[in-house]
Amino acid sequence: MTITYEWRGDFDSPDLNALHAQDFRHRPLDVDWLTRVHRHGLGWVCARHDGDLVGLVNVAWDGGVHAFLLDTVVATGHRRSGIGAGLVTEAARQARTAGCEWLHVDFEDDLRSFCFDACGFRPTTAGLVRL
Template sequence: MEVSEPLGDGELNALFAASWPQHGHTDFAARLRRSLLWVAAFRGDELVGWVNVVGDGGVHAFVLDTTVHPSVRRQGVGVRLVRRAADEAGRAGARWLHVDHGEHLTGFYERCGFAPTAAGLRWLG
């Protein structure tokens, strides 16, 4: 696993297209400029997993876009990505790591070390 290794839009869009059927082309470069860090997993030269962490400039950081290629799901890649991201966020000064997710992912994030909490969400679009 690599931390904040340079990645291009092509690699990330290919991973997201394979992982999420509704994915449309995204300008990941703009997102990465605002990231605290990201962790990438590779099989050979192929990007097969990725998680992004953004920070608030203080003690809070947020896990976003945890994505694992379908060909390597259920092999522990996602858990290792998120745990590594948590370790790196702590080294970068974060003390609280947040994640929002669908109910079906509660078990996954518990395996990553998160405890369920109530959180608010508001659509702004």
């Protein structure tokens, strides 16, 4: 299986809405993802298999040295094949190229091994307030 990764690749919002709903287990929404990532992000990485969108990670940033991974998604039939780690690797490379010095990620506890072992993140102390 050949997977290609593309920084700021073109995608259709309905495709990403379906992928996001599948990965985060909610009903499909009508989000204009292209406008969102262009307006609020440093960039994003698309993963494709035979031209089909099978993964995406959004890279937000503070306009300085901190980048943040958001909405990392991989299609159900393509999980556990290294695509998620490939998305993160390319996102980190591109953030570094843009001058970022730090890449942050929040994750659910079941993704701990993926984030620390597969992607190389280190544990930190952080805080969160639900608004």
